[in-house]
Structure formats: C-alpha cells, structure tokens
Amino acid sequence: MGHALGEFEQIILLALVRLGPDAYGVTILREIELRTGRRVAIGAVYTSLARLEKKGYVAHHVGPPTPERGGRRKKFYQLEPAGARALSQSFEALTAMIEDASPSPATGGIRRK
Numbered sequence: 001m002g003h004a005l006g007e008f009e010q011i012i013l014l015a016l017v018r019l020g021p022d023a024y025g026v027t028i029l030r031e032i033e034l035r036t037g038r039r040v041a042i043g044a045v046y047t048s049l050a051r052l053e054k055k056g057y058v059a060h061h062v063g064p065p066t067p068e069r070g071g072r073r074k075k076f077y078q079l080e081p082a083g084a085r086a087l088s089q090s091f092e093a094l095t096a097m098i099e100d101a102s103p104s105p106a107t108g109g110i111r112r113k
Contacts, residue, residue: 003055005090011036012048013057013087016079024063024074025049049077057083 005013015031016023029045032038052058059080065071079087 003057003086005086008044008048009052009057010087010090012045012052013079013083016058016077016083017087021076021078023077028077052083053077055082055086056080057086 011032012028015028015035018035019027019031025042025045028049029040029042032040032045049058049060053060057080058077060075060077063074063076065073
C-alpha cells in the first residue's frame with residue numbers, strides 16, 4: 001500500500017485536488033480552513049507539503065514574480081499520480097472501515113449496524 005497518509009495529509013491532498021493550478025500555501029490554508037472549520041498554521045501546511053513532496057505525492061513549481069508580493073515568486077503545488085493513488089487507497093480503506101457502521105446517538109460514536 002506504500003506510505004500511509006495521515007488525516008492532515010489527506011486534507012492537504014484534497015485541497016490540491018479542489019484548487020487545481022491555483023494551489024499555493026495561502027490558498028491551500030484558506031481552503032482547509034473554509035472546508036474543515038479548523039484553524040491551521042501556515043507552517044503546518046508547508047511542513048506537510050514538504051513531507052508529501054519527499055514521498056513523491058506532490059510536486060511544486062515556482063511562478064513568476066508578482067508586484068503584490070514585492071517581486072517574490074509563489075510556489076505552486078500539484079498532486080502527482082502517486083499522490084492520487086495514495087489518496088484513493090486511503091479513501092477506499094476509510095470506506096471499507098465505515099461500511100456497515102452508523103453513528104450511535106447514545107455514545108456519539110460509531111457502531112456496527
């Protein structure tokens with residue numbers, strides 16, 4: 001199965017899928033906060049992106065300098081085929097675990113049907 005993905009890594013990869021070519025640090029952060037309702041540190045995003053890149057799941061390219069950034073360049077990220085496979089495998093594993101389970105109103109947890 002390769003490298004297992006942690007929850008935050010899954011969220012990062014899903015943000016890349018949603019953002020497409022507009023995925024760079026700040027847009028990834030905003031997408032995660034918007035979709036999950038979680039506050040996220042930008043450092044956590046970049047640390048996870050670096051780890052995912054090391055695994056071969058993500059690649060980056062540097063865009064042109066922009067005046068609004070004082071001439072600095074943005075680092076754009078994209079999902080690599082290996083990352084798409086890892087995300088798919090992670091989704092399949094979660095789906096298999098959830099299958100035949102339902103929320104338990106009494107405990108607030110999940111119970112088997």
